[in-house]
Amino acid sequence: MHKRKRKSNTNQTQSPTKQYTVKEPTELLVFLLDTLSNLGRNSVKSLLSHGQVLVNDQAVTKYNFPLQAGQTVSIRKVKVTNTSNMTGIIILHEDEDIIVIEKESGLLSVSSSEENEITAYRQLMDHVRRENPKNRIFVVHRLDRDTSGVMMFAKSQEVQQIMQNSWKDMVKERLYIALVEGSVKKKEGTIKSWLKETKTFKTYSSARSNDGKLAVTHYKVIKFNSNFSLLKVNLDTGRKNQIRVHMQDIGHSIVGDKKYGSRSKPIGRLGLHAQVLSFMHPITGHLLRFETKIPKLFLSPFRGKPTK
Incomplete structure (x- = not known):
């Protein structure tokens, strides 16, 4: 794992400061409510959603995460972030090296032909520069404008390069939720094709093997x-518009x-949401996992109708 000297900054993420040993099997939220009796339920949930809770050095955000006797639960201090002045962004985690956000559908991740259009990148750049005008953020990966969910940015070019050069090895899980047309007969499957792009930048699957970039998508039906x-x-590869092309x-x-x-x-929106992103922290080596809820709109077509 890449190492470098970390600068001291009392406003940034510190090493875990409080550790607790699990005595008997239970769920994470129940354990935290019992252990952190001085905090209210909302405060405990906030610790989870901001990636401040680690189980055996792995960040966990899932309320019902199962705990076993002997495991260590750590609570770390992180920078308190005010996102009230941001549009379409919730910051899930921020430390000296990375920022992880949940992006709303309709918000552009990075660039735009419109000079004044609001983007996640531009808002986060303003955010880090409030602390120091020389601070910057760097793009690691992207989500389409109309795709919601978890994405991350680097806070230095060095971290950006580490993540991009080792993306396949460092990213352990990328899980999306997709609402698609029709009843998918095969309830579980893998789609594999070679993706190419037209002159108008539309991605498509080539009819020939080894013609383009290999894309592998695994799916499982959870309601229909x-x-x-x-x-x-789940993605083995992260090609442009991969899920959208494979579903078609x-x-x-x-x-x-x-x-x-x-x-x-x-x-009223694209039915695609990046629900889970799990990766090795590019500097500390800790495994981080961020999970968001399935958007309620995605469940609306199944209310009052037979589902699996």
Whole structure:
């Protein structure tokens, strides 16, 4: 793992400061409420959502994470972030090296042809420069404008290069939730193709092997009815528009995705959400995992109808 001298900054993430040993099997939220009796329920949930709780040195955000006797739960101090002046962003975690956010659908991640358009990148740049005008952030990966969910940025070019050069090895889990058209008959499967791009920047699967960039997508149906299916989607590769193209390839375009064959827009947005991102911290080597809730809109087509 890459190492470098860390500068001292009392406003940034510190090493875990409080540790507790689990005595008997329980769930994480229950354990924290019992152990941190001086804190209210909302305060404890805030610790979880901001990545301040570690189980055996792994950051955990899931309330019902199962604990076993003998495990160590650590609570670390992190910088308190005010996001009230940001649009479409919740900061899940921030330390000296990285920022992890949850982005809303409709917010552009990075660049725009419109000079004054609000982007996640621009807002986070303003955020870090409030502390020091020389601070910057660096793009590690992107989410499409209409895709919501977890994404991360680096706070130095060095960290950006570490993450980008070792992305496949350092990222341990990328889980998306996709709401697609129709009832997917095969309830679990893998889609593999070679992706290329047209002159108008539309991605498509080539009919020939080794013609383009290999893309591998795994999916599992978690809810369905005659009109829609809700899928968990895991990626082996992170190609541009990969999930959108692969869903079209199997005849079940993502809802609201007119570009890739969708004929419906039941939730008023693209039905794609980056729910989980888990990766090795580029400097500390700790495994971090961030999980967000499935957007309520994604569940609306299944209310009052038979589901799996």
